[in-house]
Amino acid sequence: MKGALLGPQQLKVTLGAAVSAVGREGPLALVTCGWQEREDNDEDLPGQLGRKTINLKLYERGEQVLAADKPFAKAHRARQDQLRQIQEFYRLRLERTFDAALDIARKSAGTDLEADELRLSMEQIRRIDQEHLDRVSALREAYEVQLRPRERPVIAKHRKELKEILDSVGLLAIAGGHVAVLLNRLRMFGVKDLLSDHALVAWSGGAMVTGERVVLFHESPPEGFGISEVLEQGIGLHAGVLPLPNPKLRLKLEEPLRVGWLSRRYAPSKCVAMDQGDFVLFDDGKWFGEEGTVLLKEDGSVGTRWTDVQVKQ
Amino acid sequence: MTPELAIDKLKKGPHDAPAVEAFMNAHTFPLVEGGKVTFVFRGQVEAVHLKSWVYGLPNSQPLHHLKDTDLWHFTLDIPPKSRVEYKFEIVRNGNGQWIEDPLNPYRATDPFGANSVVHGEGYTIPEWTQVDPDARPGTLEPWVVKSKAFNDTRGFLVYLPARFRKTRRYPLLFVHDGPDYVRFANLKTVLDNLIHRLEIPDLVVALTGSPNRLGEYADDERHARYVTEEAIPDLEARLPLIGQPRGRCLMGASFGGVASLSTAVRYPGFYGRLLLQSGSFAFSDIGHQNKRGPAFEPVVKFMNRFRENPVLVADKAFISCGMHESLIYENRSLIPMLQTTELELKYVEARDGHNWENWRDRLREGLSWLFPGPLRMVYE
Structure with missing residues (x-):
């Protein structure tokens, strides 16, 4: 797949430039379900994207599914509750381990033994992340085996309609918003499997959910240290880069400790910060045209022109 | 060792008009130095008092007159990240008058008017x-x-x-x-x-x-x-x-x-x-x-x-x-x-x-x- 990942678009709109750079002609399919009830407030997007758009209306379709298929809705909500619970327990475990890691980092004077301790802390955190991912993935697989969503008539009907729309376009654009809702709806209708040779333009939350895994982050929340956390696996339309939109608001790029930890924690994925209007292009595993984006490095520094680095798949 | 306060340096040395002017030009007021804040007032008055509403401190504390000058000063311990609202009471011809600190641009308003505000070290307006x-x-x-x-x-x-x-x-x-x-x-x-x-x-x-x-x-x-x-x-x-x-x-x-x-x-x-x-x-x-x-x-x-x-x-x-x-x-x-x-x-x-x-x-x-x-x- 080829495409573009972008930062937020409220203050600096670069969607048109990204679509041009991706180079597909014709109308595009649009996903704005992350905006939830405001899904249809998309009137500005055709102008910004420079194309005719067809909104897939995944939020509205999802609401129709939940209203029409009560057993599915009940099981779906039960799974959401389970996911929320698992996330809370994971967060508790993570916070305790992170506190210990921070204490060790504060006490460290740079000896080899302390460096080993810090490495051990990072391994523990990465293990907790991976175990959480495995647990959530297992729950999702069990749910899909049990409920067979795509075989349910109401979902199958919507998928057929979605396939017709997607077959008529060469480009899929995914806006940001609530990432759990985005993931949920993209999965409910199996959108990935309805794509063929489509290109992707995804911004903010849209860029996050289309990667390998979705990481929630905010380093200056009203209270606490602001530890990032893994939500679950992404849709997997691109790989190798962990998009971190809106760093001005959410990251502390001036603090090497945080930058280094974030980078090492999610390696081998490259943590890439994307501020308003920044974007990067990808094509079949190669990343280029990193307009304004910033790479977080393992040594705690940040760098531009990072696509000179070959990203591993 | 605690660094010497700017006001103490002024007091020690010659505090003629050029020295006072140099002191005033070199600083903003109130002068925050670590956990110490020096309040300064200049004028031909009989007395100046710092009026504040800090629980545990007197409501009124006199500023000291620097001899042969029109400068009055008072240094108070204010812990980091503090915010203190205050006024000066200046006494002329035996009459007291409450005023905002003319050397301090920061004000806080409330339904009763305005007070001057000093920000302790490390406090910033969010x-x-x-x-x-x-x-x-x-x-x-x-x-x-x-x-x-x-x-x-x-x-x-x-x-x-x-x-x-x-x-x-x-x-x-x-x-x-x-x-x-x-x-x-x-x-x-x-x-x-x-x-x-x-x-x-x-x-x-x-x-x-x-x-x-x-x-x-x-x-x-x-x-x-x-x-x-x-x-x-x-x-x-x-x-x-x-x-x-x-x-x-x-x-x-x-x-x-x-x-x-x-x-x-x-x-x-x-x-x-x-x-x-x-x-x-x-x-x-x-x-x-x-x-x-x-x-x-x-x-x-x-x-x-x-x-x-x-x-x-x-x-x-x-x-x-x-x-x-x-x-x-x-x-x-x-x-x-x-x-x-x-x-x-x-x-x-x-x-x-x-x-x-x-x-x-x-x-x-x-x-x-x-x-x-x-x-x-x-x-x-």
């Missing part, structure tokens, strides 16, 4: 209290409720978030002294910013006032009835509000804190959230006497009753108080009482006084704790 051009502003709509409790009509303003939609359901924040919160604590700007940053969800906020706050806010049964049986039902009938305890929060400072707590006590189970700032929670351990004046008499009776039988008044409460205000004693005393109930409580102290900027600076922590926003899940 950026989320200032207008953010990126944040979409909410609107203020006029609202009128007929009140049987007061046998009159009450008008107030209602804040609607920028993306208000009738198809959604919003929590309601009912604010006592709402217009003062907007004017002196930037509440509207704070709401716009915190909502924009997703640190709190979209909220509807009733910004109410009272024509007789010292009377009506002091555990007046009519006030509790007006709020709970008239104003809030009217708001819930005409606006898309959650309409359940978890979506109802009472908020207030000083006597507004008493009004919030006493209203919740009178209607247990109706309110789910409380935000109480520097509440005037006066009480007595013996009898009902108090040293604070007649306005506090009903408060003391109410608090004494509540202290005898602390009941669960909400699911969550955020309480803050300034360390520099005398009410710190009453607020600290309230916390263990509330902790005996199942109330989920967050209590915060700040090195500040009984003033609107103290209350402003705690809003982010209080509101986001009572109503956490979707900042971790939403990336637009």
Whole structure:
């Protein structure tokens, strides 16, 4: 797949430039379900994207599914509750381990033994992340085996309609918003499997959910240290880069400790910060045209022109 | 070793006119040096006093005259991150006059006027209290409720978030002294910013006032009835509000804190959230006497009753108080009482006084704790 990942678009709109750079002609399919009830407030997007758009209306379709298929809705909500619970327990475990890691980092004077301790802390955190991912993935697989969503008539009907729309376009654009809702709806209708040779333009939350895994982050929340956390696996339309939109608001790029930890924690994925209007292009595993984006490095520094680095798949 | 203060250097050396001018040109005032703050006044006067309202310090402290100059000075220990409001009293011809510090550009305003403000080392005005051009502003709509409790009509303003939609359901924040919160604590700007940053969800906020706050806010049964049986039902009938305890929060400072707590006590189970700032929670351990004046008499009776039988008044409460205000004693005393109930409580102290900027600076922590926003899940 080829495409573009972008930062937020409220203050600096670069969607048109990204679509041009991706180079597909014709109308595009649009996903704005992350905006939830405001899904249809998309009137500005055709102008910004420079194309005719067809909104897939995944939020509205999802609401129709939940209203029409009560057993599915009940099981779906039960799974959401389970996911929320698992996330809370994971967060508790993570916070305790992170506190210990921070204490060790504060006490460290740079000896080899302390460096080993810090490495051990990072391994523990990465293990907790991976175990959480495995647990959530297992729950999702069990749910899909049990409920067979795509075989349910109401979902199958919507998928057929979605396939017709997607077959008529060469480009899929995914806006940001609530990432759990985005993931949920993209999965409910199996959108990935309805794509063929489509290109992707995804911004903010849209860029996050289309990667390998979705990481929630905010380093200056009203209270606490602001530890990032893994939500679950992404849709997997691109790989190798962990998009971190809106760093001005959410990251502390001036603090090497945080930058280094974030980078090492999610390696081998490259943590890439994307501020308003920044974007990067990808094509079949190669990343280029990193307009304004910033790479977080393992040594705690940040760098531009990072696509000179070959990203591993 | 503590570095020598600039004022001490001036005192030691020749302090002729050029030396004083050089000292004045080299610094801004009040002069903050670590935990020490030097207040300076220049003028032909008989005396100058520092007037402040810091609990534990004298209300009036004389500035020292630097011989053969028109410079007066006084150095005070002020811990890091403190905010202190003050005035100077200058004495001319035997008459005292209270003025703001002419050398200090920082002012804090309140319904009674303005004070000068000194910021201790490390204090900065929180950026989320200032207008953010990126944040979409909410609107203020006029609202009128007929009140049987007061046998009159009450008008107030209602804040609607920028993306208000009738198809959604919003929590309601009912604010006592709402217009003062907007004017002196930037509440509207704070709401716009915190909502924009997703640190709190979209909220509807009733910004109410009272024509007789010292009377009506002091555990007046009519006030509790007006709020709970008239104003809030009217708001819930005409606006898309959650309409359940978890979506109802009472908020207030000083006597507004008493009004919030006493209203919740009178209607247990109706309110789910409380935000109480520097509440005037006066009480007595013996009898009902108090040293604070007649306005506090009903408060003391109410608090004494509540202290005898602390009941669960909400699911969550955020309480803050300034360390520099005398009410710190009453607020600290309230916390263990509330902790005996199942109330989920967050209590915060700040090195500040009984003033609107103290209350402003705690809003982010209080509101986001009572109503956490979707900042971790939403990336637009």
